[in-house]
Amino acid sequence: MDRSPDNILTIDALKTGFRSGRASRVLLNDFSTSVAQCQLIAVIGKNGSGKSTLLRTITGLQEALSGRIILDGSDTISYSKMELARKVSYISTEPVRVANMNVYELVSLGRFPYTDWTGRIDQANHQAILSAIEKTGMKEMISVPVGELSDGERQRAMIARVMAQETRLMVMDEPTAFLDIGSKFEITQLLHDLARYGNRTIIFSTHDLHLAMNHADKIWLLKNSELVEGAPEDLMLQGEFDHIFDSLSVKYDAEQGTFTFSNKSGGSIYIEGEGVMRGWTEKALIRTGYTISYMQTEEYIIVPSAKNTQWKLISGTRTDEFNTIYELLRFLKTTA
């Protein structure tokens, strides 16, 4: 096994899943890898593929069925709970709802493994808490009750809590779930910065492949009890994303790096024109089930340009004009 000092985490023949009585349900079989420091790793896989179980097992909250997890040079089972809590921290998908707990109090719980039995926050702990709150941009909300925060703010506060825990490895289960696009981007940026400049290694699960592709150093792709890993681009080129989802109607667009629903085809259509107008018109047509033809078709579209401000649909000798893409799509739908 590779145990170079650059590796914070080494996983050796790990088998995760649930054991109930004598039977066990295996979610991941025989997974070995090592994780370098300061990496951002995205765990991808469909619901029920065992993302959460893998993350919980790495965090030590769930026992592995077999195999070893070597964190910071020693097997995680050799650490006491407190020792482990100083090495790996965790955010689950479970929303925290505590009456009367403000941001400072929430973040101060991250100091749990460092305080004495009374839980007293001394000056050093206080500084660690403040710094975590500042770095996550929550300074103005330091005394706001957690229950009054928006989903995005609460996730920031949770990240501040794991930062206050001062672990080199952070494990997060879907940290961007339930967030609007803006917050999603902010949180991902925060994770990215933490890994890049904050000397943290972060393993997080997500359903947002687009986001994972753009930010993660490495992707762990879980499917059929196996884990494939690699840089996002490598996995892309190997065609690993083609069959993440069983459904045949979901396809991964290799060029755009997004998922598309392959709707029933509305046929092939040619678009005349260039630039932004063309780009968005193409996108709209693809969304409604058309494929874009590179050769002239009988029915074709002329997008607005310097000469005209309207979309034109040429069908033989007939020409229809539209002021918006929406009108064009409506017309196509009714005539189809």
Place this chain on the structure above:
Amino acid sequence: MKSLDNRAETNMIFPRKRLFLIFLLLFLLLFILFSLDLFLGSVYLSPGEVIKALFSESESYSQLILLKFRLPKALTALLVGAGLSLSGLQMQTVFRNPLAGPDVLGITSGASLGVAFVILGFSFTMPALSISGLGNWILVAAAWAGAGLVMMLILVLATRIKDIMTILILGIMLSSGISAIVILLQYFSSESLLKSYVIWTMGSLGNLTSGQLLVLAISVAAGIVLSLFSSKMLNALLLGESYAGSIGLNVKFARIIIFLCTSILAGSVTAFCGPVGFIGIAVPHIARIMFRTSDHKVLIPGTLLIGGSVLLFSDIVAQLPGSEKVLPLNAVTSLIGIPVVIWVIMNNRKYTGIY
């Protein structure tokens, strides 16, 4: 250095001055209610008589009333209120359920079962009156045995079962099952014994001998010490067991400590005073509204003070000062507790954890 540390700890959580003020007021309230409980009762004693009786050597009628009846009863009220409220706070945090109380683990009904066995079981073997001859130690012993048995069962479950909600459900099922056995015992017992059992279930603060008061005091003190030891764990458990584990809490150890503490508190109180209702659920909510914090280092002492005050007040009301009659304690605590809980639910949801 110490003051600096404390500042760091509290200035973000709660203005220190306000915290100090609230605690001062609560102490004052407790003192006033404790004194009132001594002054007021079915026999009128003037304040002068009370003070004379407390501090003079001479044996008088008023001294007898005070030292033999009112003082032990007031002390019992203090201990019962503090003990039940504290165990209620712990259960609400551990189960993350604002409606949890000392009785959710089935410990209270375990105590009832013990008492039911003694009181009602006698109907098969002995005449009704022989109980009073045995003194109430036997009741207390039975109640403790019942509570202890359930406690051990719960502790075994606590180490084996992963999900805390499963324990909650099992506790409630256990309570219901035990109540069913008690009902069966009641059904087959004689009328006079049934009455003495029913009176026990109404709760009472006045039946303790000085020896029993000492045992209760030691039990409650032990519970308080254990709870102070567990305040850091309770704070971690606010986030749920999964998070608590991830920040370094040994969840099973914490469960054992906290359940042990609750069992000692609720078990001994129920053994000596019967199943006193509603205090355990209502008081922690009052404390949360007053202190507006989730920090158990503040909530635990707050709950103890408020719990003691509420029970002293209930006892004063139950005495119906100036009259010969005494109301059943349980009726009074419920009538005081229910409006509080309703008011809490309607007005202060965000402070109490009811979403």
